[in-house]
Amino acid sequence: MNREIDLSVSAYGVTRPLDYDIVLLPWGATEPHNLHLPYLTDAILSHDVSVDAAQYALDHYGVRAMVLPPVAMGAQNPGQRDLKFCIHYRYDTQRAILTDIVASLYHQGYRKLLIVNGHGGNTFKSMIRDLAVDYPDFLLLSSEWFTQLPAKDWFDDPGDHADELETSVMMHYHPELVNLAEAGPGEAHPFALQGLREKTAWLPRHWTRVTSDTGIGDPRLATAEKGRRFAEVVAAKYALLLKELAAVQGEADLYRES
Numbered sequence: 001m002n003r004e005i006d007l008s009v010s011a012y013g014v015t016r017p018l019d020y021d022i023v024l025l026p027w028g029a030t031e032p033h034n035l036h037l038p039y040l041t042d043a044i045l046s047h048d049v050s051v052d053a054a055q056y057a058l059d060h061y062g063v064r065a066m067v068l069p070p071v072a073m074g075a076q077n078p079g080q081r082d083l084k085f086c087i088h089y090r091y092d093t094q095r096a097i098l099t100d101i102v103a104s105l106y107h108q109g110y111r112k113l114l115i116v117n118g119h120g121g122n123t124f125k126s127m128i129r130d131l132a133v134d135y136p137d138f139l140l141l142s143s144e145w146f147t148q149l150p151a152k153d154w155f156d157d158p159g160d161h162a163d164e165l166e167t168s169v170m171m172h173y174h175p176e177l178v179n180l181a182e183a184g185p186g187e188a189h190p191f192a193l194q195g196l197r198e199k200t201a202w203l204p205r206h207w208t209r210v211t212s213d214t215g216i217g218d219p220r221l222a223t224a225e226k227g228r229r230f231a232e233v234v235a236a237k238y239a240l241l242l243k244e245l246a247a248v249q250g251e252a253d254l255y256r257e258s
Contacts, residue, residue, distance in 0.1 A: 020066045034161075049169075083208070115140075
């Protein structure tokens, strides 16, 4: 593991002499992931994808990014708080965390931060708009690593939580943390209302009414090889973005001239 790009294992003696072009912030949650994946799956995977992206950017483009330790404080749906040790963090809590991170980085001279989100319940757009008022020269972006590629093109039967995709990527990075023999089927009950199924309007799903094992999507077709292929392409895609962002000198660089 390269300590130059991963703050979770680095020391000040390593980082002090180096210049960094951009900072990555993995963000996940603390919640059950079916019966076979760790509670911190979203934090673990967003971190590992970020580290791979930073390494790729350094190796191929000479761009140095630092990956911060992952934030495991995610927003949960109704019903999820009923599950043992599933922790719901309010919008205000997440906003305070992000604000403090931005303030610290800004004070140290950094001006570019990319959130690599691994939890579908997290949304950062409103926070970013507010922070843009306070830090107009700070480039703050958000992304979701698991939506970078069409899941159906890479997996046989993807779902949307603790499914074949997440399980495969975890098997690639941390096979010791996966016990596929214990996995539930991930069967889900959709909304009864057509308007909600077709997303005419949005309503958070009540988790314990939707799924009995906390999963949505059958994970049992997962393999480490599927996870490796998916994660490598996602990391390369992020690395290209890091290369582009490193070249940005000001807001005008974000837009094409007519």
